[in-house]
Amino acid sequence: SMHPASRVVASRCLRKTLNSRLSSLASYDLFNPTPEHAQLRSMIRNFCDQEVLPQAIEYNRKEVFNVDLFRKLGDLGVLGITVAEEYGGAGMDATAAVIVLEELNASDPSVSIAYLAHAMLFCNNLNQNGSHELKQKYLPGASAGSLICGMCMSEPGAGTDVLGMSTSATPSEDGSYFTINGTKMWITNGSLDGTDTGDAFFVYAKTGKGRAPGDLSAFVVEKGMPGFSLGQKITGKLGNRASNTAELVFDNVKVPATNLIGKVGGASLCMMRNLEIERIGAGAMAMGTARSSLDIMTKYAAERKQFGKPIGEYGQMQKYISESYSQYMAGRSYLYNVARQLDLSTYGNGLDADGVKLFCAPIAKNIADRAIQVLGGNGYTAEYMVEQYWRDSKLGEIGGGTLEAHHKNMWRDLMKRRNIL
Amino acid sequence: MRVLVGVKRAVDYAVKVRVLPDKTGVDLANVKMSMNPFCEIAVEEAIRLKEKKVAKEVVAISIGPKACVETLRTALAMGADKGIHVTTDVRTDQGISPLAVSNIIAHFAKNEEADLVIVGKQAIDGDNAQTGPMVAGLLGWSQGTFACGMEVDGQKLILDRETDSGTEKLSLKLPSVVTADLRLNEPRYATLPNIMKAKKKPINTVDAASLGIDMELKNTVVSVEDPPVRKAGVIVESVDELVNKLKNEAGVI
Numbered sequence: 001s002m003h004p005a006s007r008v009v010a011s012r013c014l015r016k017t018l019n020s021r022l023s024s025l026a027s028y029d030l031f032n033p034t035p036e037h038a039q040l041r042s043m044i045r046n047f048c049d050q051e052v053l054p055q056a057i058e059y060n061r062k063e064v065f066n067v068d069l070f071r072k073l074g075d076l077g078v079l080g081i082t083v084a085e086e087y088g089g090a091g092m093d094a095t096a097a098v099i100v101l102e103e104l105n106a107s108d109p110s111v112s113i114a115y116l117a118h119a120m121l122f123c124n125n126l127n128q129n130g131s132h133e134l135k136q137k138y139l140p141g142a143s144a145g146s147l148i149c150g151m152c153m154s155e156p157g158a159g160t161d162v163l164g165m166s167t168s169a170t171p172s173e174d175g176s177y178f179t180i181n182g183t184k185m186w187i188t189n190g191s192l193d194g195t196d197t198g199d200a201f202f203v204y205a206k207t208g209k210g211r212a213p214g215d216l217s218a219f220v221v222e223k224g225m226p227g228f229s230l231g232q233k234i235t236g237k238l239g240n241r242a243s244n245t246a247e248l249v250f251d252n253v254k255v256p257a258t259n260l261i262g263k264v265g266g267a268s269l270c271m272m273r274n275l276e277i278e279r280i281g282a283g284a285m286a287m288g289t290a291r292s293s294l295d296i297m298t299k300y301a302a303e304r305k306q307f308g309k310p311i312g313e314y315g316q317m318q319k320y321i322s323e324s325y326s327q328y329m330a331g332r333s334y335l336y337n338v339a340r341q342l343d344l345s346t347y348g349n350g351l352d353a354d355g356v357k358l359f360c361a362p363i364a365k366n367i368a369d370r371a372i373q374v375l376g377g378n379g380y381t382a383e384y385m386v387e388q389y390w391r392d393s394k395l396g397e398i399g400g401g402t403l404e405a406h407h408k409n410m411w412r413d414l415m416k417r418r419n420i421l
Numbered sequence: 422m423r424v425l426v427g428v429k430r431a432v433d434y435a436v437k438v439r440v441l442p443d444k445t446g447v448d449l450a451n452v453k454m455s456m457n458p459f460c461e462i463a464v465e466e467a468i469r470l471k472e473k474k475v476a477k478e479v480v481a482i483s484i485g486p487k488a489c490v491e492t493l494r495t496a497l498a499m500g501a502d503k504g505i506h507v508t509t510d511v512r513t514d515q516g517i518s519p520l521a522v523s524n525i526i527a528h529f530a531k532n533e534e535a536d537l538v539i540v541g542k543q544a545i546d547g548d549n550a551q552t553g554p555m556v557a558g559l560l561g562w563s564q565g566t567f568a569c570g571m572e573v574d575g576q577k578l579i580l581d582r583e584t585d586s587g588t589e590k591l592s593l594k595l596p597s598v599v600t601a602d603l604r605l606n607e608p609r610y611a612t613l614p615n616i617m618k619a620k621k622k623p624i625n626t627v628d629a630a631s632l633g634i635d636m637e638l639k640n641t642v643v644s645v646e647d648p649p650v651r652k653a654g655v656i657v658e659s660v661d662e663l664v665n666k667l668k669n670e671a672g673v674i
Contacts, residue, residue: 038491039495081613
């Protein structure tokens, strides 16, 4: 038993430790967990203010992909943000990826979605699942920006029904190559200049006859492989007009067996490992436009006067803005809390990845919609950006998993749990 | 060559500042702070000297509260080798005099055996533009202010200097103090790999009070006010009336 004096000292020490622990918890910044995360955000935001935002309206109007700007992201060292340093990447975590996606999207969603397809759907997936040789072959170029890449999963006849895809990969007699046949659709970075394919793609194809996860394999297919061509650049999209979306055609494309990612039938592991960062990535993008729309409508309501006073003094404007703010903060907090705990090398929290996207995507759309309403006629024109954010944010409810797909997945995941929390 | 660069944490240039109700100064609460733009240009020039292998080491120095560490980390991420944080809790926009700042910088220029000191031409909060020239005066070094171009030639610094009537070319004998103007260069973004590398670079912390430098303000700010609201114009009926008003009312001719 303790001497009374020691007991007093011990309890004082305990209280001091507890107080300092509580105060450090209070000063923990969920959105910028380390000074390096804060510096990354500040650097990307400056870059966006100087170089991304000024070109957003023009490129959106021209429906052309700003390749030079995209390559500058390589110079900044963020294209391989989660790729191991050994292969030219930054070796950073999910939160860092979310920061870049959020900041880019707050300026120009077309740049951000090209970044998602390249950095997450290709680079991150290959970094986690590819052989050392495959990684050495593609990741240094992809991290530097000399290769601009994407991922091929959806097809004209298979979207949410992933295992319903028909693109096939048949092994050769001697097993030295696979022959890929099929068509892929909605491929971001599918073309860079509108005349030819992008540089390299993470392609999912059927190596088995059935609809089981084990029937799916993944390959890297390179630009220039005979039979691999651009079907068409998709024009007239509602949003993300300055991001090239393409149909890609595989006509007896011979792909070396060394370009197989993982094992034959191992693609579902690739998918599982990457799905979580993709979905919260989409959530990050949603929060980017949400912030911009909110910022624009709040400032406008404070300055625009009608009937002699700022329109922000009217209750309806206050309702739009305050509801948008709290939804934005709720979504952002959910997003960063999930990002914080996301281990890129494994899977296991699909429920919250789906949950983040399910919550954040409609929020972004709704906030942009309210912003247009607050800006009135000015909201209806390109100059104030909110009409672009409204059109661009709609994709969040469809691409990378439809809302309905999230419902399906989350029900399945909730059924696996004994308790909600 | 060793280079010392001053970096000030100041109100971000894009912020629309507001005056405090008691008019004692500008309201800094919750306002975005960044590295003074002219300091960024100063850091960039120093890093370029390092890349040209003219400078061996670049040391960044900042004076102010704990948050100045962020400013120093930005300089390190741009390529500076180490940082010096001189701590003080006074308002750095108006609570510390340029003379005190200059004495501190001169102290470290000697301590760090610098051959060249580069600072921004002015900070966008105080707008004093005094620190560069005062540091040169205190050290007895040559100075070139409003630099828009710079080349090192052996023991000489060839400087292009912006003036109202054009650009003048100066030849300075090192050691020198240079103040950076807008057109000197375009500062680089700190790339992500460099942000990570900067984590390992050292920052030495020194209390301003321990330096034995007089920190007392000799000039105090009496009041800070908004610029007067612009009055409406007046429509005149004739040229004679215009000339009369310009001469007798506005006093401009």
